[in-house]
Amino acid sequence: MNGPTTRLDARGLLCPLPVIRTQDKIRKLKIGDVLEVVATDPGVLHDIPAWCRVHGHRLLVSEQRADDFRFHIEVS
Amino acid sequence: MRNESANVPKRAAALISGGLDSMLAAKVVLDQGVDVEGVNFFTGFCVEGHTHAIRKKDRSRQKRNNALWVAEQLGIKLHIVDVIDEYKDIVLNPKHGYGANLNPCLDCKIFMVNKALTEDVLDRGFDFVITGEVIGQRPKSQRADTMPVIARESGADDRLLRPLCALNLPPTLPERKGWVDRDKLFGFHGRDRKPQMALAESFGFSDYAQPAGGCCFLTDERYAGKLADLWEARGERDYDFDDIMLLKVGRHIRPAPHYKLIVGREEGENNFLSGYRRRFVHLDTVSHAGPLTLIDGEPTDADLVLAARIAARYSQGRTAAAVSVNVHHPSGDSTELQVEPMLPTDLEPAWHIGG
Ligand code: SF4
Numbered sequence: 001m002n003g004p005t006t007r008l009d010a011r012g013l014l015c016p017l018p019v020i021r022t023q024d025k026i027r028k029l030k031i032g033d034v035l036e037v038v039a040t041d042p043g044v045l046h047d048i049p050a051w052c053r054v055h056g057h058r059l060l061v062s063e064q065r066a067d068d069f070r071f072h073i074e075v076s
Numbered sequence: 077m078r079n080e081s082a083n084v085p086k087r088a089a090a091l092i093s094g095g096l097d098s099m100l101a102a103k104v105v106l107d108q109g110v111d112v113e114g115v116n117f118f119t120g121f122c123v124e125g126h127t128h129a130i131r132k133k134d135r136s137r138q139k140r141n142n143a144l145w146v147a148e149q150l151g152i153k154l155h156i157v158d159v160i161d162e163y164k165d166i167v168l169n170p171k172h173g174y175g176a177n178l179n180p181c182l183d184c185k186i187f188m189v190n191k192a193l194t195e196d197v198l199d200r201g202f203d204f205v206i207t208g209e210v211i212g213q214r215p216k217s218q219r220a221d222t223m224p225v226i227a228r229e230s231g232a233d234d235r236l237l238r239p240l241c242a243l244n245l246p247p248t249l250p251e252r253k254g255w256v257d258r259d260k261l262f263g264f265h266g267r268d269r270k271p272q273m274a275l276a277e278s279f280g281f282s283d284y285a286q287p288a289g290g291c292c293f294l295t296d297e298r299y300a301g302k303l304a305d306l307w308e309a310r311g312e313r314d315y316d317f318d319d320i321m322l323l324k325v326g327r328h329i330r331p332a333p334h335y336k337l338i339v340g341r342e343e344g345e346n347n348f349l350s351g352y353r354r355r356f357v358h359l360d361t362v363s364h365a366g367p368l369t370l371i372d373g374e375p376t377d378a379d380l381v382l383a384a385r386i387a388a389r390y391s392q393g394r395t396a397a398a399v400s401v402n403v404h405h406p407s408g409d410s411t412e413l414q415v416e417p418m419l420p421t422d423l424e425p426a427w428h429i430g431g
Contacts (some may be wrong), residue, residue, distance in 0.1 A: 014321070016118055019156045027197065045143070050144040054154050056368055069369065 003038035004072055005029075015043030019051050022073070026038055026057065029075045034060065037071045044069050083198075086238070086255040087111045089192040090206040092154060093291040094142025096231060096284045097208030097240060100275050103150055105206050106237040108256045112206065114154040115192050116143040119163040119184075122322050155198055159191065160317055168292065168313050172225075175298035176323040179292065180208045181217035183227065185209070189230035195383040203363065204235040212266040213242045220244075240264045240272070293324065301430035302328050309333055309373070318352070325349065328429040335373030336429065337383050339390050354406055359387045362412065363400040366391025381413060388417035 008025050010018035018039040018052035025035055037048065045064070048071050052059045090102035092114035131296050145155035170180030187205070192198065192205045209226075216222075223245060227236045234249040237256065241247070251258040264271045266327045267344030276284060293299040302323045307313045309330070322338060325345050330336035339428050340346035346368040349358075356370040357380070369387040371380070380403050390400035394417050404410040 016156050018089075020156050024147060024158075024197070026112070033246070034141065037301075047141050047144060050148055051156075052250060054144060054147045054152075074244075 001072075005034045005036045008027065008038070010037055010039040010044070012040060014041050015047050018044050019047045022048065022051065023055075026055075026073065026075055031075050033075045034072045035075070038068050038072065040068050042069075044071075048073075083111065084266075085111045086203040086250065087202050088111070088206050088250070089115045089198065089202040090152070091115060091188055091192060091208070092116050092143045092146050093208070094146055094285055095208070095291060096272055096276055096281075096286060097210060097213070099150065099208070099281065099284060100272060100279070100370060101148045101206050101208040101239045102146075102152065102283075103279055104261065105237070106150060106152065108260060109251075110154050110256060112150075114143065114147045114150070114152050115198065116156045117159045117163075118156055120160045120388050121167075121294050123292060135155070146284075147264055151295070157191070157195060157197060159187075163187070167315075171285075172272065175214075175216035175295065177295055178303055179294040179295050179300075180214070181214065181295075182222055183218055185226045186229045187235055189232050190228060193230075193235070194233055197399070198392060202246070203255070205230075205232050205236055206237050206239060207239060208306055209238045210264045210266075210272075237261075253357055265341070267404050273312040292319075298430035299323060305330065305336075305429045306368075309336070314382065318355075322349075322372075326367075326370075327390075330428045330429050331382055331424070331427050332379065332387070335371055335379055335383075337386055338370040338372060339366040339387065340369070340374065353404065356406065358404050359384055359401050361391040361393065361397075361399055363399050364388075364391045364393030366393070381415060382416045382418075384413045385418040386423065388415050389420065389423065391417070393417060 006029060008021055010021050018041060022037050029035060049059055049062060052073055057076045058074040059071060060074055061070065063070045088105055088110050090112050092098050092102065102112050102114060166180050166183045170183040172182040175181050176296060189205050193202060207283045209222060211220050212217060218372060227233055237248045237250050239261045241264050242261035244265055247258055250256045252357055306319060325348055327339040328336055338349060340349050349368045349370055352370055356372060358368040365389050371383055372403055375383060385400035387401055391399055393399035399417055401413050401415055402410050403413060
């Protein structure tokens with residue numbers, strides 16, 4: 001599995017801003033790149049996977065940690 | 077760029093609010109073989125997202141983003157576009173005025189349709205735009221005489237298709253060119269929602285969101301009252317993103333023109349407000365469990381005592397003889413006050429902003 005090539009710190013942002021920032025970041029990446037997103041709004045647990053499904057990107061990691069949520073998204 | 081060849085599938089941008097009408101409109105065109113992508117604009121006033129996550133009681137009920145949910149049901153892409161900054165001009169200076177509250181619906185629609193065709197992040201690649209508008213559905217923006225205004229002023233002209241009421245309007249470019257079959261569009265009108273519900277059923281849609289009022293907080297009387305109060309207190313019609321977020325949260329109480337209190341109503345709101353602690357004078361109750369209270373404005377020492385009494389009134393110590401309240405300043409200094417909780421009868425109804 002590929003490690004992340006780019007990171008996005010979306011902590012403190014409320015939904016849907018973490019998704020918007022993820023979308024803007026991924027637009028600049030190439031297929032196969034992996035983006036790590038870290039966010040704190042619990043809404044991301046639903047929104048980021050839904051956004052990935054809608055756009056066909058692969059969600060490699062979706063993890064709830066003590067203070068935040070972490071995702072790895074492979075651009076497809 | 078728009079492609080003019082009749083054989084290449086046409087691309088349409090469907091404005092997706094997360095409600096039923098825009099979902100149906102997109103579906104009707106999608107089923108005709110058009111390549112439809114959803115566009116959702118985040119203005120900062122959207123009922124979506126944030127507020128569901130802030131209030132604890134709402135958290136369990138509703139977590140999904142309805143626009144994303146719609147896109148997933150339809151199997152289309154959804155672009156969520158941040159228009160917070162540009163949208164300010166629409167809210168502050170609507171050419172066509174406001175609806176029942178501070179909702180500039182007509183200008184808003186013009187803005188969004190235009191944006192769907194011209195926004196760089198959307199690659200400007202759409203041949204036409206789809207909305208879920210229905211003539212007569214909303215008194216301000218969805219009337220027979222406003223439909224051509226939106227088409228004209230957005231610059232979309234006849235590239236704006238309203239599949240749910242198309243039969244009541246002249247044929248648009250996608251219909252005339254045969255990209256969509258007019259016979260498969262609809263002639264809904266008025267406030268009756270039954271035709272939409274029957275169409276939803278025929279598509280097998282259930283569990284769709286049915287927001288009361290409108291798609292944004294500007295249609296909400298209480299919210300609009302708080303925004304108008306903010307402008308009056310500051311002596312200018314302006315706002316930033318944090319202002320409009322804070323108006324969604326807590327009780328807003330203004331005992332005097334130069335300051336107001338924002339009192340958290342429950343744990344989720346207290347957590348949200350605590351993110352602003354470093355920017356505002358804020359109060360927390362020490363002797364009893366209670367809300368986090370931000371003070372917006374320039375309070376004097378006497379004002380802070382009154383504010384502490386109000387904060388105490390919303391704490392567990394509301395019936396106690398005295399409650400200790402910490403007053404924290406953004407500089408890091410803090411003072412502890414012993415105050416008598418304010419009696420509910422002493423809290424002037426007029427201080428409650430937004431009713
Ligand atoms: S309700 Fe709000 S988002 Fe919807 S059209 Fe009116 S101003 Fe725009």
